[in-house]
Amino acid sequence: MKARRIRVEPLTRVEGEGSLDIVATRGHIKALRLNIFEPPRLFQGFLVGRPWSAVPDLVARICGICPMAHVITSVQALEDALGVVPSPATVTLRRLLALGGWIQSHALHVFLLAGPDFLGCDDAVEAAGRHPDWVQRGLALKRLGNDVVVAVGGREVHPVTAVVGGFTAAPDGAGLEALARRLEEAIEPAVETVGEVAGFRRPALDRATTHAALVDAGSYAVNTGRWTTTGGLRVTAREYRKAVEEVQVPHSNALHSRLREGGGSFAVGPLPRLNLNAGRLGPEARAALEESGLRLPSFNPFDSIVVRAVELVEALAGAARCCRELAGQPDLARAVRPVEAPTRDGWGASLTEAPRGTLYHAYELDREGRVATADITPPTAQNLRHMELDLWAHLPPLLAEGQERLTRQAEMVIRSYDPCISCATHFLKLRLVEAAADEETALHA
Numbered sequence: 001m002k003a004r005r006i007r008v009e010p011l012t013r014v015e016g017e018g019s020l021d022i023v024a025t026r027g028h029i030k031a032l033r034l035n036i037f038e039p040p041r042l043f044q045g046f047l048v049g050r051p052w053s054a055v056p057d058l059v060a061r062i063c064g065i066c067p068m069a070h071v072i073t074s075v076q077a078l079e080d081a082l083g084v085v086p087s088p089a090t091v092t093l094r095r096l097l098a099l100g101g102w103i104q105s106h107a108l109h110v111f112l113l114a115g116p117d118f119l120g121c122d123d124a125v126e127a128a129g130r131h132p133d134w135v136q137r138g139l140a141l142k143r144l145g146n147d148v149v150v151a152v153g154g155r156e157v158h159p160v161t162a163v164v165g166g167f168t169a170a171p172d173g174a175g176l177e178a179l180a181r182r183l184e185e186a187i188e189p190a191v192e193t194v195g196e197v198a199g200f201r202r203p204a205l206d207r208a209t210t211h212a213a214l215v216d217a218g219s220y221a222v223n224t225g226r227w228t229t230t231g232g233l234r235v236t237a238r239e240y241r242k243a244v245e246e247v248q249v250p251h252s253n254a255l256h257s258r259l260r261e262g263g264g265s266f267a268v269g270p271l272p273r274l275n276l277n278a279g280r281l282g283p284e285a286r287a288a289l290e291e292s293g294l295r296l297p298s299f300n301p302f303d304s305i306v307v308r309a310v311e312l313v314e315a316l317a318g319a320a321r322c323c324r325e326l327a328g329q330p331d332l333a334r335a336v337r338p339v340e341a342p343t344r345d346g347w348g349a350s351l352t353e354a355p356r357g358t359l360y361h362a363y364e365l366d367r368e369g370r371v372a373t374a375d376i377t378p379p380t381a382q383n384l385r386h387m388e389l390d391l392w393a394h395l396p397p398l399l400a401e402g403q404e405r406l407t408r409q410a411e412m413v414i415r416s417y418d419p420c421i422s423c424a425t426h427f428l429k430l431r432l433v434e435a436a437a438d439e440e441t442a443l444h445a
Contacts, residue, residue, distance in 0.1 A: 018419075020391070020410055021251075027399050033251040034388050034414070047374040052078050052164070052341075052365055059361070059376070060158040065108070067158045068101035068149060069354035070361075070376075072223055077361040078164050080237070080348025082341045082369075089326065089335035090166045091223070093152060096322035097162060098222050098352065100148030102315040105355035106270075106308045107145060109418045110197065111138020114305050117412050118200040137189055141312065144186055148319055151179055165339030173327040180323035183316050190316055191288045194309040198292035202302040203409065205394045209299050209386070210264060211272030214353050220280045220314055221273065223352045228276055229266060230297065233259075237349040240360055246377065257382040265385040268357030269417060270307040271298060282321075285314035301390055301416040308418075343369040354379055356418050380419045387417055 023031040043062055047055060059074045060067040072094050079086065086094075111134060112124040119134070121127040128135040146156045151171045153159020161167045171179075212233075214225030227243070228234045235243045246255040258265055274281075274289075275297040281289065289310045294303060329335050349362035357379030364373040390413050398406050 020414070022395065022410075024399050027396070029392060029396055029399070032388060032392055032395075034384060034391070036252040036254040036384070044374040044376055047363075047371045050371050052082070052363070052369050052371065055363065055371065055374075056163060057158075057160070062376070062378070064157050065105055066101055066354045066356065068097050068153060068162075069352055069359050071153075071159055071162050072098055073350045073352045073354075073359050073361040074363075075162055075164050076223065076350035076352070077237075077348045077363050078365075079341075080350060081346035081363055081365050082164065082344065082348070083346070084165045084339050084341050086165060086339065087335055089329055089332060092322050092325055093167055093170065093332075093336055094162065095222050096319055096326065097149065097152040097159065099315045099319040099322065100145050100152060102222075102311060102355050103145030103148060103319065104142055105145075105418075106312040106315065107138050107141035109355075110193065110305060110308050110312065111135060111141070113418065114308075114412075114415050115197075117408070117415065118197070118202070118305065137193070141186060141190065144182060144316075147182070148179065151175060163338050164341050167336040168338065170333045170336050171326075173329075173332070176323040176327035180320045180327065183320035183323065187284055187313060187316050187320075190309070190313045191284070191291075194288040194292050194306065194313060197305050197309045198294060200305065202300070202305075203394070203412070205300050205302060205390060205413070207299065207390070207393050209389075210259070210266040211275050211297070211299065212266045212268050212382075213273040213276045213358060214351055215276050216280070220277050220282070220285075220318070221353050222318075225351075225353075227351055227358060229259075230272075230275065233261075237351040237360070237362075240349065240351060241362065241375065244360075244377070244382070246381065252384065254384060255377075255381050256385040257377060258385060265389055266382065267301075267386045267417075268379050268382050269304065270311050270355075270357075271301065271304045272357065273353060274307045274310065275299075281310075281314055282317050284317040285310050288313045301413060304416045304418075345369075349375075356380060357382065380417070383417050383419065387414055387419070 018036045021033045021035060022029060056071045056074045059070045062070050116123055116127045119127055119131055121130060149159060150156055154161045161169045210229050210231050212229040214221035215228040216225035226234050226236055227240055233243060243260060244257050245260050246257055249256050278296050292306055294306050326332055345365050345367045347364045352359050359379060360377040362375040363371055366372045391410060394413055395410060398409055
């Protein structure tokens with residue numbers, strides 16, 4: 001029987017460019033490739049030779065959706081290399097900045113990127129016509145996340161105030177109190193959203209797999225914690241590269257991540273984060289989770305829309321608490337004033353939880369404080385292999401149901417991870433490999 005080739009190109013409602021190729025015969029998938037053809041961006045390469053002080057502004061440009069996470073992770077990695085310890089107020093203000101990014105990203109994903117799939121709409125424009133209240137609520141929450149980021153980071157995209165050792169500017173107490181009130185008022189509509197998305201009909205996709213996220217003993221992990229897997233692995237940021245390696249695959253301009261021990265794939269993101277941290281949710285998000293009826297642990301990526309809605313409640317409530325705490329500082333600008341950093345050689349690493357999952361930055365500095373090596377692994381690069389394996393598991397029963405349904409289901413699997421493809425395409429060396437001539441034997445065991 002002649003092989004049937006199915007191409008989903010381009011992927012829509014994701015950040016960056018990619019496509020999906022499937023080759024099937026007799027109802028079986030013979031080859032499946034999630035092709036990331038966005039050109040490599042070489043961030044790790046052009047950081048080399050730059051002074052450490054230039055790094056945060058540069059890495060912010062990796063992504064326009066989660067630049068806060070890249071800035072914070074780079075700053076913390078550089079502090080580790082330089083031996084700088086930030087003040088407690090700086091740590092709290094960074095958490096507020098990160099949670100502002102979570103609000104932005106989760107609102108965008110739940111209401112405009114993944115939501116239309118479950119509402120039976122082709123895109124956000126159709127959803128706005130058929131469900132205007134839904135889209136308006138999402139835009140209002142996204143606007144609130146933007147305002148948090150502006151208050152702390154100085155502007156909505158690519159924040160400029162977070163630096164090694166502190167912040168160059170800080171919001172005043174009155175502004176923080178006003179922001180706290182707005183965040184608290186937004187919790188109720190966010191809780192309502194959890195109930196609505198919990199009622200969405202979600203496809204079943206459960207398979208034995210590994211989930212990973214930061215776990216922080218004191219709170220729901222955002223900027224600190226140990227990287228922990230459902231398989232029992234637990235490492236610090238400095239040990240992360242001993243646990244995870246990156247490999248090149250011929251069909252992708254983004255590297256794939258796998259566990260060094262056993263070579264298995266793993267998933268990061270909101271669903272793994274909640275599986276490992278549900279007991280550390282604040283009271284508002286914990287109540288919303290219980291009301292949703294979502295049973296944990298869940299390994300179904302389609303449940304991610306519910307989890308993002310729960311984390312939206314957590315981010316709103318957590319950001320409000322940060323605002324209240326910081327507003328009580330007698331002189332916040334002084335409390336977060338940057339600590340002077342030495343010029344020296346060193347190596348440092350940091351892990352944070354970006355909206356899409358764990359983000360890793362590590363830098364080696366020479367004696368003049370310039371970057372000798374840079375190592376950046378975003379959540380999407382960690383998830384790419386896992387996404388492909390989910391597609392292998394989910395799509396075979398749908399092969400007989402027609403191109404349109406197969407395409408929609410494939411896109412829904414990929415969108416459930418909210419991949420940031422541009423983030424993932426910045427490795428140092430590009431190696432071009434000629435694809436196998438026989439597509440039925442191409443890649444993937």
